[in-house]
Amino acid sequence: MSAAGATGADPVLRVENLTVGFGASGAAVVEGVSFTVAAGECLALVGESGSGKSVTARSILGLAGARSWQRADAVELSERDLRSLSEREWRSVRGRNVGLILQDALASLDPLRPVGREIADALRLHTRLSPAARAARVHELLRSVGMPEPELRVKQRSGELSGGLRQRALIASAIALDPGLLIADEPTTALDTTVQARILDLLAEQKESGTAVLLISHDLAVVSRVADRVAVLREGRIIETGPTDRVLRNPEEPYTRRLIGAVPTGRPRGERLSVPVGSAPGGSAQRARPAAPVPARATTPRDAVALSVRNVTVRFRGPNGSTRLAVDSASVDLHTGTTLGLVGESGSGKTTLARLALGLIAPDAGEVRVGGEPWNPLAEKHRRPVRARVGAVYQDSLASFDPRLSVEAILTDAATGGARRGSPARSGAADRVRELLDSVGLPAGVLPARPLNLSGGQRQRVAIARALAPRPDILICDEPVSALDVSVQAQVLDLLDELQERHGLSYLFISHDLGVVAHMADRIAVMSEGRIVEMADTDRILAAPQHPFTRRLLDASPRL
Amino acid sequence: MTTDRAPVGVPFRFARWLLVRSAGALFVLWAVATLTFFAIRLIPGDPAEAILGGPGSQASDEALAAVRAEYGLDQPLAVQYLAALGRLATGDLGTSYSLRTSVSTLLAEQLPGTMLLAALSLSVAWMLALALATWSTRGGRVPAAVGAGLEVVAAALPHFWIAIVLILVFSTGLGWFPPISTAGPAGLVLPVVTLALPLAGFLGSIMRESLLDALEAPFALSARARGESELGVRLVHALRHAALPAIGLSGWAFGFLISGAVVVETIFARPGLGRTLLTAVTARDIPLVIGVVLVVAAAYIVLTVLTDAASRLADPRLRAA
Numbered sequence: 001m002s003a004a005g006a007t008g009a010d011p012v013l014r015v016e017n018l019t020v021g022f023g024a025s026g027a028a029v030v031e032g033v034s035f036t037v038a039a040g041e042c043l044a045l046v047g048e049s050g051s052g053k054s055v056t057a058r059s060i061l062g063l064a065g066a067r068s069w070q071r072a073d074a075v076e077l078s079e080r081d082l083r084s085l086s087e088r089e090w091r092s093v094r095g096r097n098v099g100l101i102l103q104d105a106l107a108s109l110d111p112l113r114p115v116g117r118e119i120a121d122a123l124r125l126h127t128r129l130s131p132a133a134r135a136a137r138v139h140e141l142l143r144s145v146g147m148p149e150p151e152l153r154v155k156q157r158s159g160e161l162s163g164g165l166r167q168r169a170l171i172a173s174a175i176a177l178d179p180g181l182l183i184a185d186e187p188t189t190a191l192d193t194t195v196q197a198r199i200l201d202l203l204a205e206q207k208e209s210g211t212a213v214l215l216i217s218h219d220l221a222v223v224s225r226v227a228d229r230v231a232v233l234r235e236g237r238i239i240e241t242g243p244t245d246r247v248l249r250n251p252e253e254p255y256t257r258r259l260i261g262a263v264p265t266g267r268p269r270g271e272r273l274s275v276p277v278g279s280a281p282g283g284s285a286q287r288a289r290p291a292a293p294v295p296a297r298a299t300t301p302r303d304a305v306a307l308s309v310r311n312v313t314v315r316f317r318g319p320n321g322s323t324r325l326a327v328d329s330a331s332v333d334l335h336t337g338t339t340l341g342l343v344g345e346s347g348s349g350k351t352t353l354a355r356l357a358l359g360l361i362a363p364d365a366g367e368v369r370v371g372g373e374p375w376n377p378l379a380e381k382h383r384r385p386v387r388a389r390v391g392a393v394y395q396d397s398l399a400s401f402d403p404r405l406s407v408e409a410i411l412t413d414a415a416t417g418g419a420r421r422g423s424p425a426r427s428g429a430a431d432r433v434r435e436l437l438d439s440v441g442l443p444a445g446v447l448p449a450r451p452l453n454l455s456g457g458q459r460q461r462v463a464i465a466r467a468l469a470p471r472p473d474i475l476i477c478d479e480p481v482s483a484l485d486v487s488v489q490a491q492v493l494d495l496l497d498e499l500q501e502r503h504g505l506s507y508l509f510i511s512h513d514l515g516v517v518a519h520m521a522d523r524i525a526v527m528s529e530g531r532i533v534e535m536a537d538t539d540r541i542l543a544a545p546q547h548p549f550t551r552r553l554l555d556a557s558p559r560l
Numbered sequence: 561m562t563t564d565r566a567p568v569g570v571p572f573r574f575a576r577w578l579l580v581r582s583a584g585a586l587f588v589l590w591a592v593a594t595l596t597f598f599a600i601r602l603i604p605g606d607p608a609e610a611i612l613g614g615p616g617s618q619a620s621d622e623a624l625a626a627v628r629a630e631y632g633l634d635q636p637l638a639v640q641y642l643a644a645l646g647r648l649a650t651g652d653l654g655t656s657y658s659l660r661t662s663v664s665t666l667l668a669e670q671l672p673g674t675m676l677l678a679a680l681s682l683s684v685a686w687m688l689a690l691a692l693a694t695w696s697t698r699g700g701r702v703p704a705a706v707g708a709g710l711e712v713v714a715a716a717l718p719h720f721w722i723a724i725v726l727i728l729v730f731s732t733g734l735g736w737f738p739p740i741s742t743a744g745p746a747g748l749v750l751p752v753v754t755l756a757l758p759l760a761g762f763l764g765s766i767m768r769e770s771l772l773d774a775l776e777a778p779f780a781l782s783a784r785a786r787g788e789s790e791l792g793v794r795l796v797h798a799l800r801h802a803a804l805p806a807i808g809l810s811g812w813a814f815g816f817l818i819s820g821a822v823v824v825e826t827i828f829a830r831p832g833l834g835r836t837l838l839t840a841v842t843a844r845d846i847p848l849v850i851g852v853v854l855v856v857a858a859a860y861i862v863l864t865v866l867t868d869a870a871s872r873l874a875d876p877r878l879r880a881a
Contacts, residue, residue, distance in 0.1 A: 061785055066699055087789075095787030108778040110797050112875060118782075121796070125787045159877055173786065 011036035012180050012212035013060065016074035020052070020059045022067050030056050030070075031236045037181065042203070042213040044223040044244070046259075047233030048485040049456075053216045056233070057183050060214075061098055062090045078180055096126045098181045099174030104190040105166035109158040115169040116154025122176035141172040145202055163346070164195035171202060175211075182206055185216040192345040192512055197556035200225050218485060220263055221515070221558035224248055232256050248560050262490035265515030265559045269522065269538065270497065273490035305372070306474050306506040307334040307357060307390075312366030314352050326352040328530035329366065332508075334474065339500065339507040341521025341538070343514050343553065349530040350510045354478045357508055358392055359383050370474065388417070388470035395479035397463035401451040407462050408447040411436055414469035436465040439502070440495060457488035464495065468503075478510045493520060514557045518542055526550045585861045592857040593648055596850050597641055603844055608633055610844040611657040631657075644850070653854070654847035658840070663851035666836065671855060674825070674832035678817040680748065681755035682810065688760035693767035693802060694794070697775065707768060714761030719820045723754045723827045741830030751824045758820075759813055763806045771802035804875055811860070811867035818856050 014036045021028040030052040037043045045053045058064045060075065062085065075082045077097055085093065094100075102108040109118050116138050123134045135154075142150035145168040158166045167187065174182060184203060188196040204226045207213045217223050223230060224244055231241040232253065240253040251257045262273050314327040327349045334340040344350050355361045356368055359376045368376040370389055394400050401410060411433045416426050437444060440461040451459055460480065467475055477496070481489040493516070499505060511517045517524055518538055525535040526547065534547040545551045608627045612619040619627075628634045632643055647654060653663035696707020730750060731739035741747040774780060775798050783793050821834035829835075833852055840848035872878045 058781075063781065063784055091787045091789055093787075094785050098785070100782065100785035102778050102782060104778070108782045110779040110783070111877065112800055113797075121783065121788065122786045125792075157876060170782070173782070 010079075011038050011076075012078055013037045013214065014074055014076040015056075015060065016072060018056065018059065018070065018072040018075060020055050020064055020068060020070040022065070022069075024069075029236050030059070033233075033236070033238055035231055035238065035241070037212040037214050039180065039212050040207060040210045041229070042207045042215055042227045044215040044217060044227035044230045045233055046217060046220060046223055046230055048218055048259075048487060050235075051233040052236040053218075053233055054185055057100075057185050057214065057216050060183065061094055061100060063094075092126070095122045095179070096177045097179050098183060099177075099179040101171055101174045101182065101184040101187045103186040104163075105161075105170035106158050106163070106190075108170055109166060109173070111157060111159050114155050114157055115161065115166065115173075119154075119169065119173040119176055122173055126177055137176070138172075141176055142169070145169075145172045145175075146198070147172070162195075163191050164198060167191060167195070167199050168202065171199070175206065179211070181212045181214065183214045183216070186218070187215070188222055189217075189219070193514060193558075194345065194552055194556040196222070196558070197225075200558075219558070220248065220260060220486070221265055221560055224560055225558055232259070259487060260560065262487045263515070263560055264490070264493060264519035265557065267519050269519060271519075272494055273519075274487065274494050304336040305333050306336040306370070307508065308369045308372075309333070309353070309357065310366050310369070312353075312356055312363040312368065314349075314356065314361065315364050325530050327356065327363075330527070330530070330532045331366075332525045332532060332535060334506050334508050335522075336473070336506050337500070337504045338522040339509050339520055341517035341524040342508060342510045342527060343512065343517045343524060344527030345512060348527045350512075350527055351478055353527070354392075354476050354508065354510055357474075357476050358390060359387070389472050390474045390476065391467035391470065391472035393460070393463050393467050393475060393477045393480045395482050397459045398451055400463060401459075403450065403452055406448050406450055407454070408433060410451070410462065411465055411469060414466040417470065432469070436469055439468065439499065440465045455488075456484050457491060460484060460488075460492050461495065464492075464499070468499070472505070474506045474508070476508045476510075479512070480509075481516060482511065482513070489516075496520070514553055515559065526553065581865065585858075588861060589854060589857055590645075592853055593645065593850055594641070596853045597644060597846070600841070600844065600846055600849055601637070603841070605844055607631075607657065607844050607846060644846075648850075648854075653851040656840075656848040657845045658843040658848070659845075663847050666848065667833075667851055667855050670831060670833050670836045670852075673830065674818070674821050674834060675859070677748070677751055677755065677821055677824070677830070677832060678814060680752045681759065681817050681820075682813060684752055684756035685759035685763055685813070686806070686810075688756060689763035689767050689806065690799075692760070692764040693771050694799075696768055697771050708765070711761045711765040711768070714757050715765065716761070717758050719754055719758070719823045720827060722757055723750070723824060726750045726754060727827075739828070741825075741828040747828075747830070751828045751830060754824050754827075755817055755820045759816060763809065763813070766805050766809065767802045770805055771798055774798035774801035777801075800874060804871065807867060807870050807874055810870070811864040814863045815860055818860075 016034045018030060018033045019028045020030040033052075033056055035043060035045075045056060047053050055064055055068075059068070059070050060077075060082070062082070064070065072083060077093065082093070109115055116135070119138045119141060120134045123129055123137055127134075129137065138154055139150045142153060147153050147165060147168050153161065153165065153169070158169070161169065171187075182203075187203065188199050191199060200222065203213060203215070207226065213226070215223065215227055227244045229242065230244050230247045231238045232247070232255070233239070234255055240247060240251065240256050247256065248260060251260055258275055261275065264273055267273065309330060309332045311329045311331055312327055313325065313329050315323045316326050317323050330349070330353060332340060332342070332353075342350050342353065352361070356363055356376060359368070359378070359380075362377045367374065370386070373386070375383065375386075375390075405413070412426060412429045415429050415432045415436065416423075433447070434444060437446070442458060442461050442465070446454065446458060446462070451462065454462065464480075480496070481492050484492060496507065497520070500507060507520070509517060509520050518541075521538050523535065524538050524541045525532050526541070526549065527533070528549045534541065534545065534550050536546075541550060542554070545554055606624070608624045608631070609619065611627050611631065612623060625634075632640055635643070644654075653667070655661065656663055656666060659666060692707055692710060696703045727739045727750065730736045737749050738747050739750075741751055771794075775793065780793050780797055783797055784790075788796065818834065821832060822838055823834070824830070825832040825834040826838055833856065837849065837852040839845075840852060
């Protein structure tokens with residue numbers, strides 16, 4: 001693969017044949033990577049987790065870690081060779097010539113220190129400015145990244161700022177000395193869509209002002225908004241590189257095509273996202289919806305309501321006696337055999353609504369009914385016999401498993417309602433467990449494995465199998481794919497679609513990602529500050545959003 | 561988010577916090593006094609005999625009866641308990657059976673020595689723990705292994721064993737320090753080291769763990785990418801994070817030191833609350849035992865409040881909550 005070079009302009013960063021590995025005899029995790037970034041240009045390194053993106057970025061700063069080794073034919077920053085720098089020389093380069101922006105400023109800025117101090121640190125380390133001059137420059141920087149009320153914000157810690165504001169503070173600390181190269185490693189991954197859009201604009205501004213930007217992301221849609229060129233990484237190698245438009249519209253490599261095909265945004269409901277194993281790569285596998293409804297769907301009329309939430313309100317009490325409305329007289333109906341998408345920003349009350357639907361918390365007002373029967377509020381004693389009707393799939397499936405249990409134990413427990421070992425209820429469980437594994441497309445070989453040793457996608461499949469074990473009618477899916485790589489996400493979304501058709505399941509599908517929700521849902525409910533601000537069929541929401549918040553969400557949603 | 565009710569004012573919150581704290585402290589003191597009062601009755605023997613100089617004194621029956629009447633020991637246990645509680649409520653700790661002096665005076669004499677011992681031991685333990693944690697996390701497999709090993713061994717050593725080894729090596733052998741705790745700084749060294757070593761082991765392993773976490777944290781990477789040196793990352797960021805859990809445990813550590821002081825003061829023949837408590841229990845000196853236990857409990861309460869305040873000072877996130 002030839003170096004991904006910009007034509008004409010002298011590169012700010014030139015990397016040639018970079019190989020990085022860990023441990024004395026460890027295999028390389030980055031192999032022969034070459035690229036350049038010119039001033040005023042943004043190069044995006046795209047790849048799935050484990051592809052070596054972050055390691056590449058950190059090696060450019062000499063921060064790949066104490067146990068790492070690297071070799072390269074060239075690592076040059078403005079024609080200065082970085083390969084033979086002493087620790088002291090490195091320190092003068094970091095912060096002054098290269099700035100680094102990491103994911104989620106909650107952890108990437110010291111949570112014990114005010115953000116103003118963190119930003120001023122870069123100035124303290126590299127300039128001889130007086131404290132007063134530093135403070136003035138910090139204010140100036142905060143204003144330049146669009147921070148409202150900088151005088152107030154400098155004294156706040158990252159935990160006291162919203163996700164968007166603290167990410168701005170982190171960017172301010174990285175650009176404090178106006179470095180020629182800015183490395184942004186997943187800078188918007190933990191952010192809400194609307195906030196993400198603003199942070200990307202900010203990066204674009206930096207690029208316009210002549211900074212070279214190296215953007216690291218797993219998200220092709222994010223990349224398409226700012227990057228001029230894209231380099232696709234797979235297993236430590238750059239497999240394809242070129243102008244963003246060309247790579248996204250006209251990918252040459254099958255892997256790139258598969259990555260792009262896995263993005264759910266703008267794809268009609270029911271279309272397959274993942275390529276089935278063994279089929280021709282890149283073939284757009286349009287799956288025809290069955291003409292005749294599946295048996296489960298035929299037995300219940302399609303407009304029957306599986307789950308009905310009526311005017312529920314939930315109040316949370318704060319530590320100082322204040323109360324906060326987490327859910328404010330919200331009403332939604334989930335029709336049998338369909339998917340209701342619930343979309344909103346973090347803190348809008350989506351998860352609280354999910355917990356209500358699961359009967360985990362009681363509403364302060366209003367009620368939830370399942371299949372027309374009372375469900376919440378209801379004494380747990382009366383709810384337990386029918387609990388099996390409602391299942392749940394969570395975002396962090398690893399945390400939802402007992403780490404000591406094998407997959408077999410997890411599924412046997414779920415299939416037998418937690419019956420004790422040796423009880424007759426467990427005798428027929430083995431067949432049921434096989435059946436469940438089959439239905440989520442896992443081989444029987446994973447049965448003895450523990451959740452920790454499974455990949456993210458396998459783990460989420462086990463979580464889905466566990467949810468299906470008591471044969472529920474309704475699945476509450478709370479951000480079920482948010483922690484997954486795009487190609488794995490595609491497989492899980494396809495699986496959920498398939499299971500819905502086969503078993504006539506009803507899904508309450510919660511996500512902050514409008515693209516995912518629009519692909520999965522028949523109807524969408526938009527939630528903001530505890531209220532359902534808009535609810536309509538997916539096509540109508542996408543074509544003619546009524547509420548300003550929905551419009552904002554749509555505008556901010558990145559698409560290819 | 562919608563806020564239905566405005567948060568209450570800061571002065572009111574502080575007053576409520578103080579009220580809750582004081583009520584809790586009073587409850588603890590009452591519970592401690594009650595438990596001690598009944599527990600000491602479980603020791604076999606007659607308190608009246610103890611008052612007259614112990615079992616060996618061969619006091620006459622008349623003398624014993626007179627003493628019982630004088631101290632109310634002939635009354636039912638419940639009446640004695642209520643009377644003792646009534647005296648305590650008025651701040652009267654009573655008179656020591658064995659030493660015939662006011663318990664308050666005795667405590668006032670013994671308290672400073674023990675507090676000095678505990679405070680010095682806590683400081684030394686902190687310094688040792690910090691030094692060990694910083695050294696063992698500077699990189700490399702050897703310091704990490706040595707650090708972890710030292711911590712476990714130190715934490716597991718019993719006080720009496722350390723004391724005896726220290727005396728054998730540094731008093732009998734080298735003659736650097738006196739074997740009994742004389743007045744003056746030299747006499748304090750061995751008792752302080754004895755108390756500090758196991759505590760340093762505990763605190764050190766906690767600090768090392770959180771220091772390693774902090775050095776690996778994303779904010780440490782951000783700081784390095786800003787051009788901060790390894791030393792700077794530690795001083796400006798990581799050490800503060802590492803200290804937080806150890807600060808929270810220092811209140812508990814004080815209790816550990818007081819119980820250690822009973823052994824250490826006895827071995828080094830050093831006057832203090834620990835030794836007073838031991839002799840009082842052997843002599844069934846009920847007022848003195850209750851007095852010592854109450855003072856230790858009160859000190860423990862004060863220290864818990866101080867640790868709370870220190871935690872809030874070191875971790876601004878607690879102040880906001």
